[in-house]
Structures are given as C-alpha cells and as structure tokens.
Amino acid sequence: QVKEHINTVQNFEAQSKEAIEAFRIEYLGSKGILKELFTKFKEVPNDQKKDFGQAINELKQKATDKVVQLKASLEDKQEEAGIYGDLTRSGYPTPVGARHPINVVKNQIIDVFSRIGFNVSEGPEIEDDWHNFTALNLPAHHPARDMQDTFFIQTDPDVLLRTHTSSVQVRYMENNQPPIRTISPGRVFRNEAISARAHCIFHQVEGLYIDKNVSFADLKQTLLYFTKEMFGKSEIRLRPSYFPFTEPSAEVDIYWGLETETDYRITKGTGWLEIMGCGMVDPAVLQNCGIDPNEYSGFAFGMGIERIAMLLYQIGDIRMFFENDVRFLKQFSNSL
Numbered sequence: 001q002v003k004e005h006i007n008t009v010q011n012f013e014a015q016s017k018e019a020i021e022a023f024r025i026e027y028l029g030s031k032g033i034l035k036e037l038f039t040k041f042k043e044v045p046n047d048q049k050k051d052f053g054q055a056i057n058e059l060k061q062k063a064t065d066k067v068v069q070l071k072a073s074l075e076d077k078q079e080e081a082g083i084y085g086d087l088t089r090s091g092y093p094t095p096v097g098a099r100h101p102i103n104v105v106k107n108q109i110i111d112v113f114s115r116i117g118f119n120v121s122e123g124p125e126i127e128d129d130w131h132n133f134t135a136l137n138l139p140a141h142h143p144a145r146d147m148q149d150t151f152f153i154q155t156d157p158d159v160l161l162r163t164h165t166s167s168v169q170v171r172y173m174e175n176n177q178p179p180i181r182t183i184s185p186g187r188v189f190r191n192e193a194i195s196a197r198a199h200c201i202f203h204q205v206e207g208l209y210i211d212k213n214v215s216f217a218d219l220k221q222t223l224l225y226f227t228k229e230m231f232g233k234s235e236i237r238l239r240p241s242y243f244p245f246t247e248p249s250a251e252v253d254i255y256w257g258l259e260t261e262t263d264y265r266i267t268k269g270t271g272w273l274e275i276m277g278c279g280m281v282d283p284a285v286l287q288n289c290g291i292d293p294n295e296y297s298g299f300a301f302g303m304g305i306e307r308i309a310m311l312l313y314q315i316g317d318i319r320m321f322f323e324n325d326v327r328f329l330k331q332f333s334n335s336l
C-alpha cells in the first residue's frame, strides 16, 4: 500500500500553484496521508515495524522533494514567459532619444545658480507691454525699444512675444518681497534676420538678486563664480553698456582664446566673447514692481543659452539648434 503511494508521488505532475498546494495538503498536510500512516505505524506488528517505518519515511521524503521540485520548475516557466512573453515585440532595439543641447546647458546653468541659493521662475511667452517694456523703464516711444525688434500679436500693440525673460523678473517682483534670488530660463523672440549668429527664436536665462545693501561687488563675484563653474575659467571683463532697466549697466565678455576655426568664428577673431548683459536694477524698476528702492537694491543679468552652448560645444552655427537634424542631436546622447 505504501509502495503504491510512492509510485503515485513519483509520477505526479502539476502545472499550477493550486495543484501543487493540493498535492502537498493531500500527502503532507496535518490530516494528510502521511499523518494517517504514522498513526497506523503504532498498530503494526513489531516484526514489520522496520520495513513499514522505512517505507513511510521514504514516502515522506519523496513527497517533500516533489513539492520543492514542482514549485521550482513552475517558477522557471513563469520567468521564461516573462522574457519571451510578447512574441509580437520587435526584434530590433528601440532607439532612445537624446536631451537637446539647449536643455543640457540650461540645466547646467540652473545647477550652478541653485548651489548659491537661486530658485527658478517661469512666466508666459506671450506678454503684455507692461511686463516686457513699461515696468522695465521702457515707456512707449522710448528709443531703446528698438534694441529689441518685437513681434506683436494680431493688431493689438499690448500683446507681444516676450523679447527677454526680464518680463518674468517683473512678475516675480510683483508677487514676492525681498530677499529675492531667482533665475528665469525661457524662450524669447525677436524679429531678426536669421544667420549663423542670430535667430528669431532663442533661449535666455536671466537672474535677479534683491536684498538690503546689494552692491556691484556682489554682482561681480557672482559672475566670477558662474564663469568659473560653467567654463572652468573666470577671465572676464566688464564693458560699460546701457540697458534701460539697470544703472550702471555692463556687458560681460569671457576670454576664450583662439585655438580652433570655430573659436575664430564665434569670437570674431579677438578671443573675447560677449556672454551676457548685467547691471544694478534701476530704482525706478523696483518702484514699478512694488519694492521700496530706499530699503532694497539689487542686480540683474541675462544671457543667451545658445551662445553659451555654442562656446561649450564648439558649434559654429546657431541654426543647428533649431533644425532637429538627428545626426547633430544624437551627439548629445551622453549628456544628462
């Protein structure tokens, strides 16, 4: 009788977890066949005890092994099904895209400034006259408006595509009191002829720092820190300049040197490259945005992301950023 059980156990096969569990309960469960046999063992005459005992021990071992073995082979099958499960899947690897170089550089700039406490602010690309011009000390008919060839939307001169992200700074000051430390990355638009060096769409990161007793020295140290972190060098010069919203104003050049043909193209052969505009925020602008200029002062700066990406990656033509040529874009697939 026990021999028969051993045979059944050895030949048992199961395809599901449930069937294996049922088998385990039938043989090894607390009311199972083995339990019953062990109970019978006591009634077996002494001269048969040895054979009987050996037989039920063998049965117990075989049943236990069987459960383990069936479970393992079921798991193997499930794993295989997981790997080879979807037979309609393509046999070719799926190509993975790359981050756009403008995003790569934008993220680097954000990273550098966030380490010294700047947050990131954003605003609309379609702006009104106040936020793009008037609040920034550029009243209607101000000649400096010509510096920024503007795209107006429809026939309403109050609706336009922002020409810089200084508009975001205005919005930020209107909604936050100092201390303010914010950078505003974003897309801007200017009605300019497209060439290797200029485009009607490009990207900026503008920065704003407002607190008590902020001076031009703070601005300069921030610029030195930025160029050092971003380019690994901080040989910069500040050239006096003019912006309606800052006073005094300056343009920042970085010394790039002349090594490759691209260097000659992007630095116009002087070795110096203008990378941003900056200055102390004009008190009238603070006033326009609800900040008391008698209590607070601050600096602002603004740079074009394309310009910086061209420098970092030795790209000689700004149009490449907008053509979406995969041969160009995939060169950045190692960048985070």
Ligand code: PHE
Binding pocket: 163, 164, 165, 166, 206, 243, 246, 277, 278, 279, 300, 301, 302, 303
């Ligand atoms: N808004 C200026 C531009 O777009 C850049 C700038 C920002 C200059 C802040 C000075 C201060 O050209």
